[in-house]
Amino acid sequence: MTxxxxxxxxxxEVDPFIGTAATCLPPARGLAATWWWPKPQVGNTHPGAxxxxxxxxxxxxxxxxxxxxxxxxxxxxxxxxxxxxxxxxSGFTHFQQSGTGAIRKYYNYARVTPMVHPLDDLGEAWPxxxxxAEAGYYAVTLDTGVRCEITVGEKVAVHRYTxxxxxxxxxxxxxxxxxxxxEHGRTVPLRACAxxxxxxxxxxxxxxxxxxxxxxLEVMSPGWRQMLWHDRRLIEGGTRLDFDSIRQTTLRxxxxxxxxPVRAGQIVEVRLGFSLRGREQARENLWRECGGCEPAFDNIxxxxxxxxxxxxxxxxxxxxxxxxxxxxxxALYHSLIKPxxxxxxxxxxxxxxxxxxxxxxxxxxxxxxxxxxxxIAPDRATDLLESLIRVCEEEGxxxxxxxxARGADRFFRxxxxxxxxALADANALGLGDLDWSWALVHMVDDLRRLxxxxxxxxxxxxxxxxxxxxxxxxYCTAQVARxxxxxxxxxxxxxxxxxxxxxxxxxxxxxxxxxFYEGGKWNYSFRLLHDMRARIxxxxxxxxxxxxxxxxxxxxxxxxxxPGRRPTPKEMAAGYRLNRFEGLNxxxxxxxxxxxxxxxxxxxxxxxxxxxxxWQFGTGAGGxxxxxxxxxxxxxxxxxxxxxxxxxxxxxFVVNAPAFARAALRVERGEFVIETxxxxxxxxxxxxxxxxxPTQYVQSAxxxxxxxxxxxxxxxxxxxxxxxxxxxxxxxxxxxxxxRPPSLSDARIRRGRT
Numbered sequence: 001m002t003x004x005x006x007x008x009x010x011x012x013e014v015d016p017f018i019g020t021a022a023t024c025l026p027p028a029r030g031l032a033a034t035w036w037w038p039k040p041q042v043g044n045t046h047p048g049a050x051x052x053x054x055x056x057x058x059x060x061x062x063x064x065x066x067x068x069x070x071x072x073x074x075x076x077x078x079x080x081x082x083x084x085x086x087x088x089x090s091g092f093t094h095f096q097q098s099g100t101g102a103i104r105k106y107y108n109y110a111r112v113t114p115m116v117h118p119l120d121d122l123g124e125a126w127p128x129x130x131x132x133a134e135a136g137y138y139a140v141t142l143d144t145g146v147r148c149e150i151t152v153g154e155k156v157a158v159h160r161y162t163x164x165x166x167x168x169x170x171x172x173x174x175x176x177x178x179x180x181x182x183e184h185g186r187t188v189p190l191r192a193c194a195x196x197x198x199x200x201x202x203x204x205x206x207x208x209x210x211x212x213x214x215x216x217l218e219v220m221s222p223g224w225r226q227m228l229w230h231d232r233r234l235i236e237g238g239t240r241l242d243f244d245s246i247r248q249t250t251l252r253x254x255x256x257x258x259x260x261p262v263r264a265g266q267i268v269e270v271r272l273g274f275s276l277r278g279r280e281q282a283r284e285n286l287w288r289e290c291g292g293c294e295p296a297f298d299n300i301x302x303x304x305x306x307x308x309x310x311x312x313x314x315x316x317x318x319x320x321x322x323x324x325x326x327x328x329x330x331a332l333y334h335s336l337i338k339p340x341x342x343x344x345x346x347x348x349x350x351x352x353x354x355x356x357x358x359x360x361x362x363x364x365x366x367x368x369x370x371x372x373x374x375x376i377a378p379d380r381a382t383d384l385l386e387s388l389i390r391v392c393e394e395e396g397x398x399x400x401x402x403x404x405a406r407g408a409d410r411f412f413r414x415x416x417x418x419x420x421x422a423l424a425d426a427n428a429l430g431l432g433d434l435d436w437s438w439a440l441v442h443m444v445d446d447l448r449r450l451x452x453x454x455x456x457x458x459x460x461x462x463x464x465x466x467x468x469x470x471x472x473x474x475y476c477t478a479q480v481a482r483x484x485x486x487x488x489x490x491x492x493x494x495x496x497x498x499x500x501x502x503x504x505x506x507x508x509x510x511x512x513x514x515x516f517y518e519g520g521k522w523n524y525s526f527r528l529l530h531d532m533r534a535r536i537x538x539x540x541x542x543x544x545x546x547x548x549x550x551x552x553x554x555x556x557x558x559x560x561x562x563p564g565r566r567p568t569p570k571e572m573a574a575g576y577r578l579n580r581f582e583g584l585n586x587x588x589x590x591x592x593x594x595x596x597x598x599x600x601x602x603x604x605x606x607x608x609x610x611x612x613x614x615w616q617f618g619t620g621a622g623g624x625x626x627x628x629x630x631x632x633x634x635x636x637x638x639x640x641x642x643x644x645x646x647x648x649x650x651x652x653f654v655v656n657a658p659a660f661a662r663a664a665l666r667v668e669r670g671e672f673v674i675e676t677x678x679x680x681x682x683x684x685x686x687x688x689x690x691x692x693x694p695t696q697y698v699q700s701a702x703x704x705x706x707x708x709x710x711x712x713x714x715x716x717x718x719x720x721x722x723x724x725x726x727x728x729x730x731x732x733x734x735x736x737x738x739x740r741p742p743s744l745s746d747a748r749i750r751r752g753r754t
Contacts, residue, residue, distance in 0.1 A: 010312045011305065013322075013329035016133040017621045019043020019099065020070055022080055024622025025615065029692075031607060032615035034554025036575045037562050037585035038518060040075040043624030043633075045099045045334060047133040051304045052311040053380055054154040055342040056274055057096045060089040060140055061108055062125060063181025067096045068108040074182050076102060077572060078563035083181070088125040089142065092150060093177070094157055094274070095404065098337045099628025100360050105187050107404065109208060110215050111177040112270060114146045114161040115170040119232050119257065122172055135312070135333055136304035151301040155285040155342070157272045160297045165264040171219055172229075174255040175204050188248050194241045194256055196226050202256045203279045210406025211347055213274065216282040217256065220269040220295060224260030269295045276347040276355075276404070311336050314376040315638065319661035321682050321690050323619050328641055328660075331617075334634035335369055340404070341380060348394055348406070354383035355390075360630045361401035361411050362418035367591055368635035370422045371646035374431060375719065378668050381422075382432030388419050389439055398446045413517050416451050416466045417473025419443075421649035424476035427483060428651035429719055436484060443477045444489070459499040464514035465524050471500035475530040475744065476649040497744070500529055501538065509539030509548060519588040522552055522579035528591050528647050532598035533743035542599045549596060553581050553608050581608075584616045585626035590636055594645050594654045597711045598740055603697050603732035606657045609640050610695045613659055643674055643726065644718070647741070651715040654741060655708075657696040657728055670721025678728040698735050699727040711736035 023041035027033070046069035048059025064070040064083055071087065072080040091113030097106055113122060126143040133139070139149040145164035150157065163169050175194055178187030187208055194204035200221065205214040219226070228235040231252040235241070241254055262268070273286025289303075290296040315332055317325065339358045346355035359365070373381040391408055392398045398419040399408035420443055427436060446452070447470065454461045455470040475497035482490035504525075505512050511521040526549065529535050539545040550556070560578060563571060582589055593608040616625040617637055628634055639645050642665070643658030661679040665672045678699070683691035701708040704722045713724065 010316065010329045010332070011135060011309045013326045014135045014312070014333045015326055015330050015619065016045075016047040016135065016138070016333070018327070018330045018619065019045035019334065019621070019624040019628050020047055021621035022072070023625055024620060025618045025625065028615040030611060031554055032583065032611040033559035034557040034580060035583035036560050036578050036580045037583060037626060038077055038572065038575060039582075039586045039626045040077060040080050040101065041562065041585070041626060042072060042075070042080045043099055044101065044627045045624070046070070046096050047131070047138055048096060049136055049138045049150045049152045049157070049304075050337050051136060051152050051154050052307050052336045053339065053341045053377070054152065055340050055345065056094055056152045056155055056157050057098075057337070058092055058094050058150045058152050058157040058159075059096050059138060060128065060148070061091050061093040061111060062088050063090070065180055065182055065185070066100055066103070066106055067098065068093055068106065068180060069096065074102070074185070078567040079565045081565055084125075087128045089128055089140070090123050090125045091172075091174070092148065092159060094272070097358070097360065099334065099630055099633070101627045101629070103360050103401070103403070103409070105209060105405070106180045106185060107178065107187070108180065109178050109206065109213055110272065111174040112159055112272070113172045113174070114142070114148060114163070114268070115172060116144050116146065116164065116166040116168075119170070119172065119229060119234065122174065122232060122253070134305075135308040137301055149297070151297060151304060153289040153300050153304060155274055156289045156300065157274075158290065158297045158300045159270040161268045161270070163262040163264075163266050163268065165262065167261050168259060169262040169268070171258045171268060171270055172255065173202070173217060173257075174253055175206050175215075176251060176253045176255065178208055188251050189243070189246050192241075192243045192246065192254070194228060194254065196228060196239045196256065198226070200224065200226065200258065202226060203282065204256070205279060209404075211276060211404055212278070213276060214279045214282040216273045216279055216286050218271045218286065219258045220271070221258065221260060224258050226256065226258045228254075229257050230254045269297055271296055276342065276345045308333070311377070314666040315642075315663070317641070317660040317663045319679065319681060320659065321684060323690060324659065324682065326619055327617050327623065328638070331634035331637040334628055335372055335631040335638055336377075338630040339384060341383060343383075346390075349390065353390070354387045356384050356387035357402055357404040358630065359384075359388070359399065359402040361409070361414060363400060363411065363414040364587055364629035364632035365635070366418045366421050367632070367648050368639060368646070369631045371425065371648055372635045372638060374425060374429065375665055375667055378431050382426065382434065385419075385423055385426055386432070386434060389434070389442055392442045392446065397449050398442060412450050413463070416469040417447060418469065420446070420473040420476040424479050424649045425651050425715060427480045429715055436480065440477070440480050440484060440486075443480065447473055447477060455499070456496075459496075460502040462514045463516060464503045464511050464521075465516065467503040468500055468524070468527055468529065471497045472530060472649060494744070497530060500531070501534065504538055506538055509544065517588070518586055519582065520576050520579060523582055523589040526552065526589060526592040526595045528595060528598075530650060531744035532595070532741070533745045536599055545599045546596065546601050546604065549599070549604065552579065552592070583625060584612055584633055584636060587629060587632060591645065591647075594656070597654050597736065598743070600737040600740065602656065602711045602736040606697050607695055609656055610693070613637070613640055614693055646715070650742075652712050652741065653715060653718055654712045655698065655701065655724070655726070657698050657726070665718070667719050667721055669719060672718050672721050673723045675723060675725045676728050677725070680728075680730070694730060696728040696730065697732050699729045699733040700735055701726050710739040710741065712741040
């Protein structure tokens with residue numbers, strides 16, 4: 001059966017190569033030139049084949065940081081350094097990360113290598129030629145002359161190799177491989193087995209980081225021999241390899257080999273089904289997606305393209321230049337690669353249901369990506385939360401990060417209690433059928449773990465940002481308790497949520513001195529808290545708060561120089577002393593532009609967001625300003641372009657001038673449309689070169705035909721569908737100066753009156 005590919009322009013506009021190379025953007029002008037970037041200037045994405053929120057990815061493998069694709073060595077700041085002189089590969093691996101930074105280990109399991117060389121050459125890297133990629137598909141020609149194409153389904157990968165003439169072509173599966181070719185980057189299996197089953201079929205299991213990853217393999221090349229190999233030596237007549245205990249010092253490469261003659265242009269198809277629950281389920285997964293398809297490649301590619309078309313079509317925009325549309329389409333694509341949803345695949349609990357990994361990390365995605373999933377893929381968002389609750393049941397905490405590994409990655413230095421924001425939003429929206437009484441138990445218990453115990457006892461914890469996290473987690477949990485009718489618990493948690501004030505120095509209006517993760521106290525001082533009315537009062541009122549924001553965003557400041565290769569500690573310290581917005585190079589202050597709304601200056605927010613959209617994103621491989629962070633950065637671009645920004649945990653969106661004349665979100669109950677009047681497009685010269693898009697400001701707004709005086713809408717309004725109409729103009733207006741987004745103080749005043 002052939003499945004038609006979605007005929008959608010947005011699908012054709014996706015460029016998977018954006019973000020794969022070091023940042024290469026036009027020199028920023030104006031406000032954006034004053035922002036300083038502390039993180040690596042590279043998107044850290046890969047162009048390989050992916051399925052929307054699927055379990056499996058597949059890409060050419062060089063061993064470079066952090067996805068296994070590309071040139072770069074490990075970098076934590078500045079311009080990344082290259083490991084190789086040329087783009088190269090030793091084969092094709094599976095389960096790549098997407099856009100992350102340092103997260104310990106990096107998958108790249110089950111390396112498949114097509115060869116026309118002896119097995120002794122396995123691991124050699126060959127230059128690459130003629131790379132192409134689209135959503136769900138990747139192709140490249142190795143320097144050996146083998147044309148390689150890869151596509152994936154949800155739990156399968158299908159490779160198609162077109163060989164040059166050879167008397168002894170090979171397809172080699174290396175089950176011992178995992179990780180990266182960087183120091184401490186290799187992953188060694190603890191136990192493993194591999195089995196030849198005849199007729200082009202084989203299977204194996206490797207236990208990596210406590211997880212049994214099984215693969216079932218079919219090579220569609222009749223007449224080829226198949227053999228096991230160990231330490232690059234063939235095992236004639238053997239049908240099974242077992243390794244009960246493998247250590248770093250005892251590991252020797254091992255796997256399976258398929259070999260035979262080929263004529264020039266002959267195609268060999270390789271199918272791999274994966275499972276975390278054993279070889280039998282891996283085989284079932286392969287047959288479920290590939291069964292009855294001869295050959296399978298085109299059908300799997302078409303189905304995955306169709307799925308991408310469906311997901312990408314859930315956000316539509318009208319207008320914009322070709323470049324801006326391509327950036328938008330690719331940002332939406334990157335937003336929907338992770339996390340990995342592997343239904344009925346948990347290796348840690350036997351029951352069915354969603355299992356989600358590559359939550360890398362909540363710190364990266366809770367402000368932007370999870371709200372996007374809630375809007376356009378609410379079923380998957382609910383599955384994510386159900387899986388996180390199940391992790392908490394099994395392992396004792398709501399994880400900040402969760403990979404395909406035994407034990408949650410706590411990332412305790414980054415943040416605390418972040419899953420509470422998503423749970424509070426889902427509860428307010430009525431998403432899914434979660435057992436909310438049981439979820440509340442876990443939310444409350446989790447508030448007392450790690451830094452939470454000190455916060456509970458003292459109302460203050462260092463690093464000081466965890467005081468903000470835990471106060472906000474208490475607020476989010478209080479909202480769930482109140483909606484469930486537990487007023488006593490809600491009041492107790494809400495009272496504790498007001499302890500955010502302990503984190504601030506009333507003399508400066510900023511956070512107290514402390515240690516800060518990837519930033520300084522200025523970067524964290526403009527978090528969108530649950531009581532921004534009180535936060536602004538602590539800073540001295542609207543004018544003082546706006547003045548602090550203006551200094552932070554560089555209004556009137558000189559341009560800065562970004563870190564280069566191997567920046568010195570002195571150079572980095574000088575950058576941090578600027579106390580400046582980190583732009584979209586890093587996460588800590590990515591919601592800070594909308595703090596202006598709470599002080600009655602949405603016009604200032606419009607200028608900051610416009611500068612970011614204009615100067616910090618571009619086309620081409622160097623089009624991202626920093627790590628995409630599992631789609632967290634790309635989701636920011638999507639929301640900012642739409643003229644909305646979610647306030648995670650508060651079930652509301654702040655409104656800003658959008659980048660497109662019209663946009664529409666396909667939500668669960670219909671369509672939410674953002675329409676504009678007076679939108680001005682980016683000028684394009686007679687030579688085709690785009691000019692600088694004009695800054696635009698909201699003059700007035702209506703929601704479903706009724707005047708909207710506030711600069712925010714509820715998440716319920718967005719998820720219910722409707723029409724937000726914005727009148728735009730070239731100058732700031734009084735709109736939004738007096739009606740502020742809600743704060744906890746407002747709610748407490750209202751409750752006190754009643």
